[in-house]
Amino acid sequence: MASEFKTHDHEVRGTGFKHLTPVREAIRILFANLPSEPLSTETVSLSTALGRILAEDITSLMDCPPVDKAAMDGLAVSAEDTYGATPSAPLFLKLVGKVDIGTIPDVHVGKGEAASIVTGGQMPERTNAVVMVEFTKTHENGLVEIWSDVHPNENVARAGEDVRKGRIVLKRGTRALPQDIGMMSQLGLDEIRVVRKPRIAVLSTGNELSDGTLTPEKTPDANRPALISAVHELGCEAIDLGIVSDDSNQIRERLLLGLRSADIVIVTAGTSVGPEDDMPHIINSLGKPGMLVHGIAMRPSMPTGLAVVNGKPVISLPGYPVSAYLAFVEFVKPLVAHMVRSDFLPEPVIKARLNRRIAGILGSRTYVRVRITLRNEEFTAEPVRTSGAGILSSLVQANGFIIIPENAEGYEEGQAVNVQLFRPYER
Amino acid sequence: MASEFKTHDHEVRGTGFKHLTPVREAIRILFANLPSEPLSTETVSLSTALGRILAEDITSLMDCPPVDKAAMDGLAVSAEDTYGATPSAPLFLKLVGKVDIGTIPDVHVGKGEAASIVTGGQMPERTNAVVMVEFTKTHENGLVEIWSDVHPNENVARAGEDVRKGRIVLKRGTRALPQDIGMMSQLGLDEIRVVRKPRIAVLSTGNELSDGTLTPEKTPDANRPALISAVHELGCEAIDLGIVSDDSNQIRERLLLGLRSADIVIVTAGTSVGPEDDMPHIINSLGKPGMLVHGIAMRPSMPTGLAVVNGKPVISLPGYPVSAYLAFVEFVKPLVAHMVRSDFLPEPVIKARLNRRIAGILGSRTYVRVRITLRNEEFTAEPVRTSGAGILSSLVQANGFIIIPENAEGYEEGQAVNVQLFRPYER
Numbered sequence: 001m002a003s004e005f006k007t008h009d010h011e012v013r014g015t016g017f018k019h020l021t022p023v024r025e026a027i028r029i030l031f032a033n034l035p036s037e038p039l040s041t042e043t044v045s046l047s048t049a050l051g052r053i054l055a056e057d058i059t060s061l062m063d064c065p066p067v068d069k070a071a072m073d074g075l076a077v078s079a080e081d082t083y084g085a086t087p088s089a090p091l092f093l094k095l096v097g098k099v100d101i102g103t104i105p106d107v108h109v110g111k112g113e114a115a116s117i118v119t120g121g122q123m124p125e126r127t128n129a130v131v132m133v134e135f136t137k138t139h140e141n142g143l144v145e146i147w148s149d150v151h152p153n154e155n156v157a158r159a160g161e162d163v164r165k166g167r168i169v170l171k172r173g174t175r176a177l178p179q180d181i182g183m184m185s186q187l188g189l190d191e192i193r194v195v196r197k198p199r200i201a202v203l204s205t206g207n208e209l210s211d212g213t214l215t216p217e218k219t220p221d222a223n224r225p226a227l228i229s230a231v232h233e234l235g236c237e238a239i240d241l242g243i244v245s246d247d248s249n250q251i252r253e254r255l256l257l258g259l260r261s262a263d264i265v266i267v268t269a270g271t272s273v274g275p276e277d278d279m280p281h282i283i284n285s286l287g288k289p290g291m292l293v294h295g296i297a298m299r300p301s302m303p304t305g306l307a308v309v310n311g312k313p314v315i316s317l318p319g320y321p322v323s324a325y326l327a328f329v330e331f332v333k334p335l336v337a338h339m340v341r342s343d344f345l346p347e348p349v350i351k352a353r354l355n356r357r358i359a360g361i362l363g364s365r366t367y368v369r370v371r372i373t374l375r376n377e378e379f380t381a382e383p384v385r386t387s388g389a390g391i392l393s394s395l396v397q398a399n400g401f402i403i404i405p406e407n408a409e410g411y412e413e414g415q416a417v418n419v420q421l422f423r424p425y426e427r
Numbered sequence: 428m429a430s431e432f433k434t435h436d437h438e439v440r441g442t443g444f445k446h447l448t449p450v451r452e453a454i455r456i457l458f459a460n461l462p463s464e465p466l467s468t469e470t471v472s473l474s475t476a477l478g479r480i481l482a483e484d485i486t487s488l489m490d491c492p493p494v495d496k497a498a499m500d501g502l503a504v505s506a507e508d509t510y511g512a513t514p515s516a517p518l519f520l521k522l523v524g525k526v527d528i529g530t531i532p533d534v535h536v537g538k539g540e541a542a543s544i545v546t547g548g549q550m551p552e553r554t555n556a557v558v559m560v561e562f563t564k565t566h567e568n569g570l571v572e573i574w575s576d577v578h579p580n581e582n583v584a585r586a587g588e589d590v591r592k593g594r595i596v597l598k599r600g601t602r603a604l605p606q607d608i609g610m611m612s613q614l615g616l617d618e619i620r621v622v623r624k625p626r627i628a629v630l631s632t633g634n635e636l637s638d639g640t641l642t643p644e645k646t647p648d649a650n651r652p653a654l655i656s657a658v659h660e661l662g663c664e665a666i667d668l669g670i671v672s673d674d675s676n677q678i679r680e681r682l683l684l685g686l687r688s689a690d691i692v693i694v695t696a697g698t699s700v701g702p703e704d705d706m707p708h709i710i711n712s713l714g715k716p717g718m719l720v721h722g723i724a725m726r727p728s729m730p731t732g733l734a735v736v737n738g739k740p741v742i743s744l745p746g747y748p749v750s751a752y753l754a755f756v757e758f759v760k761p762l763v764a765h766m767v768r769s770d771f772l773p774e775p776v777i778k779a780r781l782n783r784r785i786a787g788i789l790g791s792r793t794y795v796r797v798r799i800t801l802r803n804e805e806f807t808a809e810p811v812r813t814s815g816a817g818i819l820s821s822l823v824q825a826n827g828f829i830i831i832p833e834n835a836e837g838y839e840e841g842q843a844v845n846v847q848l849f850r851p852y853e854r
Binding site: 169180 | 443473474477478489491492493494498500527528529530531546547548549561584588589590596597601602603604605606607608609610611612613614615633634635636640641643644645646647648649650651652653654655656657659660672673699704746748752769770771772773774775776817818819820822823848849850851
């Protein structure tokens with residue numbers, strides 16, 4: 001995809017980059033350079049399958065329900081024996097027995113006869129409808145009075161009406177929801193074949209980072225803990241590659257370790273165009289094709305780099321925590337969906353009125369963090385005041401994003417705009 | 428709340444219930460009967476805190492960043508030494524050293540002097556701005572040329588600009604997102620206090636149910652596996668109470684076991700008004716106040732019962748899997764939010780055009796399962812054809828609900844309606 005690296009006569013003003021690639025195009029380039037083989041699969045017990053991606057179609061090996069069953073409590077009858085019954089002209093049937101639920105009925109129901117049955121009971125032979133208990137009265141002489149007629153199959157759950165034998169019930173690529181687990185249980189499955197969870201390795205780089213201990217010269221690493229949590233949130237396994245200082249050899253070695261153990265490698269910092277921003281060269285030294293896109297038309301997160309090394313994606317995120325997290329959401333989330341061949345449920349989007357003007361950057365997609373409140377049945381979006389991508393508290397205070405597209409200069413105060421919610425709004 | 432049990436002269440037509448309680452009112456009654464003490468709390472390591480509810484405010488014990496830092500690569504300078512520098516009239520400063528990132532700077536920067544610095548490096552004393560590297564050129568004579576001036580604090584991340592010492596960064600009741608984990612990491616926390624996960628016990632009842640093995644007279648239990656998965660999806664702990672047959676004493680004993688070990692008990696089936704529907708009496712025999720609401724103005728799931736026994740909610744769900752699951756979503760999900768004192772993110776809602784008419788039931792809230800497809804940038808909602816609440820495959824085929832409110836007769840073909848998505852739509 002070398003043709004994608006169009007170099008312009010001068011850099012994009014103030015960015016240090018010769019060219020910025022639009023988000024959508026960057027994703028397209030990344031996907032086009034990935035191998036087409038899907039992830040391998042594994043068998044899991046149904047009780048741990050929530051959220052896993054089905055690796056094969058689930059076909060029913062039987063009818064559900066397997067036999068005709070009562071769908072109401074009442075009397076199992078032959079419908080024609082009830083024709084004409086009304087409150088003013090009731091009919092009488094002979095009560096010949098009772099169907100016990102969970103058993104094969106041993107009661108014989110002949111012409112003009114009925115058996116009492118409860119919901120879920122198997123319909124006895126020669127019966128085809130249920131008169132609801134509300135429309136019946138049992139007399140002491142062994143007769144039962146009915147004052148409502150039923151047509152054939154009325155109040156009966158027919159064999160196979162839920163699922164016919166041989167039908168595909170759940171398609172490969174489905175992310176298993178609770179009701180799907182219930183369905184597969186009903187089909188008698190106790191294990192299913194699912195796509196292996198993608199393994200995502202996360203490395204932080206920077207001499208200034210400490211792993212927890214607070215000293216005047218070091219900063220606790222915010223990126224790795226946030227990104228590892230984000231990996232878990234996507235239903236993937238995280239591999240913690242730790243922190244390394246700004247040393248090309250150490251970074252290189254740790255990335256190789258990640259490439260051996262993971263399906264995706266994420267590394268933060270060193271991805272800009274300054275004198276110490278070595279990441280593109282380090283990644284290119286690992287294998288082919290190397291860096292595919294460096295510099296994205298989005299703010300924040302512009303210095304993000306997307307690479308593929310020997311068939312595995314390597315995502316080079318900016319060191320600023322807000323940039324790193326937004327680029328993760330924008331690139332790693334679709335990448336995971338692509339690898340497991342299954343979309344995520346979209347985020348909730350609400351319409352809110354801006355309480356002040358927000359500016360975009362023409363040519364770049366701009367992410368504005370906002371705080372949403374609901375008052376008088378209307379949502380108000382208040383942009384979180386922040387001076388940069390280093391302000392992690394902006395993502396902590398916000399409950400949504402407004403995305404200003406590449407071709408828009410911004411949105412006006414009072415304008416109703418779409419907000420992607422990531423936290424509940426305040427009431 | 429006995430006054431809520433208004434009995435009418437005759438039952439609600441065809442339901443067997445004297446009175447149906449609207450969904451919102453049913454929830455209000457349930458909450459009003461719960462004790463006001465919150466769940467207990469526990470300490471967890473930050474690395475396992477994703478999705479947990481903060482049990483106390485998180486206050487910063489320090490400024491973030493703790494000291495002024497460079498926000499760009501370039502030269503650390505005193506801003507006034509740069510005034511007037513332009514490309515046509517550059518200024519020269521004496522380069523006196525370099526700030527190593529992750530160290531306390533030992534370089535002394537005097538008047539007319541500069542030190543090279545990279546993003547994140549601590550600003551040396553007597554410097555207050557950074558000239559971006561793009562606007563500088565270092566000469567061999569130890570001088571550095573600059574052609575852009577900077578104002579005080581330009582390109583500097585000020586101490587405390589992200590978070591000021593003593594500020595509340597995250598409020599009690601927040602559900603921890605990845606960025607919150609990052610923020611708490613940055614504050615040097617490695618453990619936090621969170622609300623204990625609610626424990627929800629799930630019991631299935633019914634002579635007809637089998638726990639997996641397929642026989643002609645038994646049905647594998649779909650409800651318990653689905654509901655236990657749904658419990659996990661809400662971030663709660665599930666306690667599997669298994670299956671018991673329709674025997675009041677056995678059910679009673681198992682429910683008492685649930686009440687001893689769980690915060691919420693869920694039981695399915697036996698909750699209608701038929702001759703074998705004993706659940707209300709069993710639950711009332713367990714303790715006070717017992718059943719608060721029985722019969723909800725919603726379809727499906729009408730026979731749902733809401734009870735409180737000795738301070739713990741007991742939710743009696745219908746046996747039909749669709750009814751059970753919908754009532755879980757409608758009642759157990761808000762109940763959990765209420766118990767942990769934290770809302771869930773709302774479901775995504777899209778506007779879709781109905782491809783055929785759907786009917787509601789006046790006075791009841793009706794849930795219509797639909798299949799959403801996106802064609803020509805418009806969503807189409809196709810109601811999933813089904814004849815009842817027993818048809819679990821309808822919830823498996825659907826990717827969304829349309830909720831027809833109590834006061835609406837239905838929606839017309841071609842009408843644009845709100846659809847609550849629970850699966851990605853097809854493209």
